[in-house]
Amino acid sequence: MNFPHEKIYRTEKDFLGEISILQDAYYGIHTQRAVENFSISNRSTNIHLIHAIVEVKKAATMAHLKLGSLSSDIGNAIIIACNEVLQGALSDQFILDPLQGGAGTSSHMNVNEVLTNRALELLGHEKGNYEVIHPLHHTNFSQSTNDVYPTALRIAAIRLLRPLSEACAELQNSLQLKENQYEHIIKLGRTQLMDALPMMAGQSFGAYAQAVARDRWRLYKVEERLRQINIGGTAIGTGMNASLKYIYTITDILQDTTKLGLARSEFPMDITQNMDVFVEVSGLLKSAATNLFKIASDLRLLNSGPKGGIGEITLPSVQIGSSIMSGKVNPVIAEMVCQMAMKVMANDYAITLAAMNGQLELNAFTPLIADTLLESLEMMTKAILLFKEKCIDHIEINEEVCKKHLSESCAIATALVYHIGHDCASQLVKKAQKEDKDITAVLKEEKLMSEEEIEKILNPYVITKPGIPGI
Structure with a gap:
């Protein structure tokens, strides 16, 4: 009972x-x-x-x-x-x-x-x-862990790589839409966090889109290296206990059932013991993570404030930002993307260590490679889609703030170098900063050129394009 x-x-x-x-x-x-x-x-x-x-x-x-x-x-x-x-x-x-x-x-x-x-x-x-x-x-x-597991890992990786590439394409498209939306707004460019040259707000989104486009293409192409499989190689790649008929038949069936373009390796022992292809894929994920971190970090900085920071853009509010400070909203989506990027980079290091520590005819640390690689692929795809939907698509440029920062900066003085020389332009900048004036006012005071020439040279919509301003 x-x-x-x-x-x-x-x-x-x-x-x-x-x-x-x-x-x-x-x-x-x-x-x-x-x-x-x-x-x-x-x-x-x-x-x-x-x-x-x-x-x-x-x-x-x-x-x-x-x-x-x-x-x-x-x-x-x-x-x-x-x-x-x-x-x-x-x-x-x-x-x-x-x-x-x-x-x-x-x-x-x-x-x-x-x-x-x-x-x-x-x-x-x-x-x-x-x-x-x-x-x-x-x-x-007719199987061994040592041909089943690597073959399966390649299949799983390809299946997760494709939606990641598609997510990158969606993010690229959103950035290009922002490039077009804000192509008419001029703002201050910065190098080393210091005032540099004027630029169009749309140009920054265009640069981000180019970086994401490269990542998309690299991730799309690396699938080719994942398609070689060692199924039928059994324990060490020699194919013991697996007939040739079986080896060719299972490869044909996998090609048909997965629709992934898989191909039988000409040297299964290589696929059995060497994990470098996963290091390559992970390295490209790290490269993409680097760009995503940079983009998200830039957005956090430009969104800072809203009154005590740069405040040239406004990121969408998705949740309250503090348990004690009333009305505070943080750039949490960008922060999530940065943390995802850090994790992908850490995973890449783990994959590198695991791959290089394979010994002789097998890598005992393949489970670590599988766990971290698949985690990175899934995590990055989800993060990119959230980044697009909850952040990039809803970014707003604060045009008046951009104009204010540009007008208060001496950045456009570089446009004068061809006409009055570097030393003279530097002295004008020094005077403008000391007297808290804009560069145009100082230039008029010094009477170094006519107002018509000043207007022509310092036209902000001219100095954001190739060429010598005023020529």
């Missing part, structure tokens, strides 16, 4: 011994051991990676069915289990910490066990009845 809420267990064993598993659990002994060994981060393996592993499992099973090396009842049950997981079922069964020893073996076995036990259930058998369907003999037939 079972009492209410009484937990029922089944016993599973491996060559290390026996362990009790919850009867309702679809995972098995390998997963349970990993839970006990690696629970450190309170997070689970990225679901995109899990689904990509399942896609590889499905393709392997389809290949064996096509080759007649796996019985149809077992194969079809595994495929149905794969389809269910890919549609979102059993997601609570993938419980392993992303940081784990074994080059990803634990997460791989987690998938093997869940698919196997669901397939057993579909055929009317109890979970754990591995004499009928075995996680290794059937679900893992």
Whole structure:
């Protein structure tokens, strides 16, 4: 007799011994051991990676069915289990910490066990009845963690890279719209936080758009390096226990089912042991993060105030800014983007360390690479879309503030250099600053040129374009 809420267990064993598993659990002994060994981060393996592993499992099973090396009842049950997981079922069964020893073996076995036990259930058998369907003999037939996991990571990375590239395109478009919207407003440009030359407000957004465009193109192109897969290479890339027919068949099936343009590596051992492609992708994410940080930081600075700072732009108010200061609103979206960028940069360093510490025929630290790379891809995509929707799209230029700062600055004195020389222009600036006058007034006082010449040379809409003002 079972009492209410009484937990029922089944016993599973491996060559290390026996362990009790919850009867309702679809995972098995390998997963349970990993839970006990690696629970450190309170997070689970990225679901995109899990689904990509399942896609590889499905393709392997389809290949064996096509080759007649796996019985149809077992194969079809595994495929149905794969389809269910890919549609979102059993997601609570993938419980392993992303940081784990074994080059990803634990997460791989987690998938093997869940698919196997669901397939057993579909055929009317109890979970754990591995004499009928075995996680290794059937679900893992002709496979190894060392070809499944890297192949799946490439699939997951491509799937997350594409929406990131699209997000960059959306941000670029928003910045270009702002460039056009504010092309008529003149403002003060700054170098090293000091007054520099006049510029059009739209030009700053145009420069940001160009930087984002480069990032978009780099991220779009790097997908090519992710398309080579080592599936069929098994443990070290030599292909032991995988027939050539199987290797070619599973590659063809993956090409068809994923629609990602995957290609079989001509040297699977390279893909098995070398993780440099992920360093390359991460490096491009870091490059994009650098530009995003710079843009967000600029916007925070130009938004500062509203009375005690620069205040040349106004960022949208999305939430109150203080628990004690009434009426305070902070540039929180820009701050979020900056923190995302810092995290991506930190992740890039972790990926670099993990990739360079691979040894001989395998990299034991691939789980760290997978966890941080996929996190960066997802995080950056979400941050960019929020940045666009909650910040860039609603930025307003404070035209009167821009005019005031420009008129009070001596920035336009540089336009005089060709006509009166650098030393003379510098003396005019010095006098204007000392007497708190604008440069035009001082120039008229000194009678160095006519008012018509002054107006022609110092036309603010001329000095924001190439050429020598007044010529």
